[in-house]
Amino acid sequence: MRELHIGYFKKAVLNAGALLAIVGATATSTRAQVQPGVEQTYPSVNVESSILEYRQFEKVEITGSSIVRKEQTQALPVLSVTREDIRRSGKHSVTEVIQSLPSMSNFVEAAQFSTTGGGYSAGAIHGLTNGTLILVNGRRLAPFGLQTIAGPERSAVSLNTIPLADVERIEVLSDGASSLYGTDAIAGVINIILRTERQGFEISAQSRTPYQNKGTGWMTQMGWGHGKLDRDGFSVLLSAEVAHQDDLLGKDRPYASQGVIPFSHDGKNYLAKGSSQYISLSTSPASYYQATPVTKYSNAFYQNGECAEGTAYFIPAAGNNHCRSNGYLGLGIYPKQDTQKLHANTQVILDSGHKWFADTIYGETQEARATNLWPYFATSVSSVKTSPDYQQALVAGLTPSRTTLYWRPDLPSLEMVRSEKNWQFSTGFSGEFAGWDYRSVLYQAQAKARRGGQSIQAADYLKLPAFTRANITQPLNDANPLTAQLQGMVGEPIIQEEGKTELTALELRGSRAIYERDGKDVMLGAGLDWRSEATSYEKLVNIDAPASFQGKRRIVAAYTELMIPVTFDWDVNLALRHDAYNDVGSTTNGKISSRWAINPKWALRGAWGTGFRAPTVGQLQQLDSNFRWGVTSYTNPCTADLVAIAASLKNAQGQAGRCYPTSGMDIFGNGNPDLKPEKSTQESLGFSFTPDSNLRLSMDYWRVNISNAIMPLSDLAVIQNPNAYRSNYVLNGSNYLSMYIPLQNIGETLKSGIDLEAQWRVPTDWGRLSVTAQGTYMLNSKQKKSTEKEYSSDLGRYSAETMTVIPRFKSRVITSLSTMDWTGSVVMNYVAAYTDSDVTALNLETMKDETISGRKVSSYITWDLISTYAINKKMEVHLAVFNLLNQNAPLSFSQTSTQVWGANTINSQLWGRTVQVGATLRF
Secondary structure, X not given: OXXXXXXXXXXXXXXXXHHHHHHHHHHHHHHHHOOOOOOOOOOXXXXXXXXXXXXXXXXXXXXXXXXXXXXXXXXXXXXXXXXHHHHHHOOOOHHHHHHOOOOEOOOOOHHHOOOOOOOOOOOOEOOOHHHEEEEEOOEEOOOOOOOOOOOOOOOOOOHHHOOHHHEEEEEEEOOOOHHHHOOOOOOEEEEEEEOOOOOEEEEEEEEEEEHHHOOOEEEEEEEEEEOOHHHHOEEEEEEEEEEEEOOEEHHHOHHHOOOEEEEEEOOEXXXXXXXXXXXXXXXXXXXXXXXXOOOEEEOOOEEOOEEOOOEEEEOOOOOOOEEEEEHHHHOEEEOEEEEEEEEEEEEEEEEOOEEEEEEEEEEEEEEEEEEEOOOOEEEEOOOOOOOHHHHHHHHOOOOHHHEEEEXXXXXXXXXXXXXXXXXXXXXXXXXXXXXXXXEEEEEEEEEEEEEEEOOOOHHHHHHOOOOOHHHHOOOOOOOOHHHHHHHOOOOOOEEEEEEEEEEEEEEEEEEEXXXXXXXXXXXXXXXXXXXXXXXXXXXXXXXXXXXXXXXEEEEEEEEEEEEEEEEOOEEEEEEEEEEEEOOOEEEEXXXXXXXXXXXXXXXXXXXXXXXXXXXXXXXXXXXXXXXXXXXXXXXXXXXXXXXXXXXXXXXXXOXXXXXXXXXXXXXXXXXXXXXXXXXXXXXXXXXXXXXXOOEEEEEEEEEEEEEEEEEEOOHHHHHHOOOOOHHHEEEOOOOEEEEEOOEEEEEEEEEEEEEEEEEEEEEEOOEEEEEEEEEEEEEEEEEEOOOOOXXXXXXXXXXXXXXXXXOXXXXXXXXXXXXXXXXXXXXXXXXXXXXXXXXXXXXXXXXXXXXXXXXXXXXXXXXXXXXXXXXXXXXXXXXXXXXXXXXXXXXXOOOOOOOOOOOOOOOOOOOOOEEEEEEEEEO
């Protein structure tokens, strides 16, 4: 086919050249020789037409609509991030591009590696992670492979699958779209549209160097393509991406890993202590602790009133200053990561009205992070007076018979590992048939995930020949024989759990003009969907996780859309969709949207609709026994009511329960087959103003209200109203009072805000100058975890109820100057200040612990510089400096990662100034 087209092309060029030569010669001859009234004859010319391009495939398909049209019309608020935008941003991955958008907040990111809800990276439009639908070329991906059946959800799609070099554009629809896409599109849709054509071979490479050369990384991309669909009738594309990133440890960013943080509030000075899990009396060499008759501490770290480097200065309310081990320094902030991604696409014109296509994406990710401290060991000081610990206790002024040794190796932390293998394959046909623009596609997607780690128990220490009191009271250096034996205990990580989600879908949609009204077409769109979803989970070792399970379901859906031109300048769209699930019933949702072009400069748009989000397959699986999925974040007060409830509960042996005032109470859960879909209503109203071709302004108000939200009951509500929630109390394996909190349809969420965008460009003597400003201003963000409770707001303040904080305003401004060969950009990123979470801290004047409320976290501003220079048509070089001023994350106790103390990793980044260099070659 290609040879045939090339032959036609060459012949057409020759004929056209001959024709031009003849016409030119004839015109000259006529001017020179032709006399008035004399008839002139001309030689015959044989003209053959060149091959026509496949124009029928140039129609536009817009995210949020099933109607294929001749031009892009923005009836809905769709933000398009083009390939050129991505190139100018200098971003390293699809995850970075999406999470840097101001409309994204409260998303899952890499620093949340070991939290209950973390372990992957996702997008979250307006802070609704579980209400954001991720599509690739308009098709679903399988959600994260390790599904949960209780506790925080892991139902979002991981963004680690898609190679950035093959992204044509990313369309973000910030309005509900369940009427077209079905479940998960309550907040909106992120549609990642991949390239289908590439000419020749392209290879690019880049390296990243964060501040102090910590967490460095590199990436290599290769791509090859052949054929142009509209010229050759076919196209083939192949791409591969390989990347590596070193981990970033707490010691690499000391301001976020101090363990004990000094700060001021209302003119007073305080010290805030991190988690007792990491700021520990267990040290190496061992610490000495005497409880009675006077509390005393002693270890080798406190010398001459100062703490040794890498330890935490500790001032307990009772005095006796000393130093403790600071485990935060050895923990990983961001994991070590290796990724491999592949993309292949083929398109073939079958005849003048039909196209066959096939598309495959594959992504593989391996991550490792230092996340588990060595277990601590405690024992009484020896009663043998010649024992080294007895003698050291005496020297420290302690009573040996009343003193305990606390020890933990100060060796590198144990690693947790995680891996993903995700793919999607799709094939189908599109084109025109009987006046319909149609697309039919069959696709499959799968996501596999595994998690595990290195594990050592304190009892294992006793098996080591060198584990003696003499050795644990000495530093773990090369001279200590215990050091090598401890290091020998560290083996390869053991996989603890693995899961898989699968998706098979068949979609058929079409649209056509049904009649003309005032010079514009009335368009009809319709579609049918069939989908099968499955999930499986296997617990491989005894950990706090559910027993193995698996589940499956089927969904059949039908939808229709009607676009009516009320006038030539005013369109109204009506959409309706019905979904039938074989496990949770049926739901019908509709939407009305409209756009009115008031004049060539002003346009209004608005929409109203309903939406839904079905429970995941995993959440519907009820197991034979409950499992522990979390711990409360506050100390169990063991009030009289709680003590009475504990005494009323009996274990299997008939023993009464006990209430134990620990730092946290165990939380148990299970699946719930009675869950129903969440319901929502969405509305938006906006305008765009285009005074000329160089300036465009837009503003969109949006609001989403979710009812029947799937969530666990607030543990705070359970402990504050124990008698009202008596049925939510159970006993754990140690016979202590605990909570049972399964998922239920009990929550409500309300969010609203304004999305802003301004684009301006102007030609100058130095090149084209352009400025793009984007921002999201939140008006409302609140949630309640039971129908009886009042809303708890996390807007501009931390909410203990939801453990989230949403900044009131996020924005970025991109200023670029471009010439034929060079593009330079300056980017300002802004996150507004917010009120921090309450924190317990020691008042350095009164030497008493206080609860600090209302502390302000300062706003966070960073500047990026990005530049690209084309040396010639085949080679260009790239340079970017992110966080140019090396701005540290502001002090925040609103924790988003269990391994970081004093920084919020969603609203700020801890990489510091990062230099990125790269080059691209084309052949």
